Amino acid sequence: MLKIKSFNLKRRLPTCYLLSSKVLLSLAVILSVYFIVMDIKLFHHAKTRGPYSGIKSSKNLSKFGLGDIKNKKYSLFWPLPVKKIMMAEATHFIRSPIAEFVEHGLGFSNLFPFISANFISVTHCILSVVTIKFLMHDSLFWRQIGVAIFQFRNFLDSFDGVIFRVHANKTAYTSHYGSLGYYVDAFSDVFGGICLVGSIALYLLKNRPPKKSLTRCFWLADDLVESGSTIEKSALTRSTSSDDLFNNLAVNSNLRNKSPKEGIHATKITILTSVALLGIRIAVSAFFWDKSVRAYQDLLDSPAVSELHQKLQVKILSSTFTLLIMILWRIMNALSLQDMILTAIFLDKTWEFVVKSQLVGWIVLISLIILTELHIAEVRSILLQVI
Structure with a gap:
């Protein structure tokens, strides 16, 4: 009786690939633990932060708020405005410290005073276009190179904010809504997201993934070809009656007669719809994150009109419920989603992420948006009573 060679994943994969997978898994675990520990420290510092700005009528705001920031050493937790509490972990704990070191430690602006924040924004727009060629490549190695380039693009997205504050002689870590730099940065972020999602769509259309229900059939057929067996021989070895033999031959004949991408691979409509939903989720997340940051800045980081108003600002920000909403936005914002x-x-695992993250991602995002909007409305009504 003919023996069919079984599928052995470890036998198929090179040893170096298995070792690199373990290294990547270890790095992922280390980064996850690092982010969790730092978020716990962030939570503690935010609860004890105090007022971010002073009282409007006060002439000396330094005793209420930031004090002399220029004479302070850089810290991940000082100053701690709303925007920093709500930003992505990778940006807060990796990209921003590196950007601050390049500027203040290496003196980037002194060496290159002609490089502006807008110039850096245009540069990472160009890098976004370059990564399309890499991320849609058939080879995993070149796609990984594309990931590295796009991550450098994300670093520049943090670095242009540092350069802007230095050139504008601004110390407050906040979004400068309405300025030219704000719109340039917003456009470059949107453009980068479009390039990323577009490259995913192009790659998946070139390398259409198999349907989940037929993935096992593909592996089995591949093993049969490798061992010199045919699908009909497989049916003979598995059949115990003439009826079973007839049914197996009919099913296998249908599979064999179909074109490689007909009925076995995901359709183009499925791929485009799934990727489009991912792109929409990134856009919705970015819009409501920015909207929430602006609202919380106006409510909790703006100068108070009285001591009672200031005490309420501190109390609301330091509440566990407020901080939980803000920390959830750290995980659900567009940059965190891009990192995932x-x-x-x-x-x-591109297709696996696109498919498996859809339902949970949308449920969590929509729930967080509704919760945030209700909370902002409640906070606004409370603060309006003392203004």
């Missing part, structure tokens, strides 16, 4: 996507691309 880039990790999936690096691990060659």
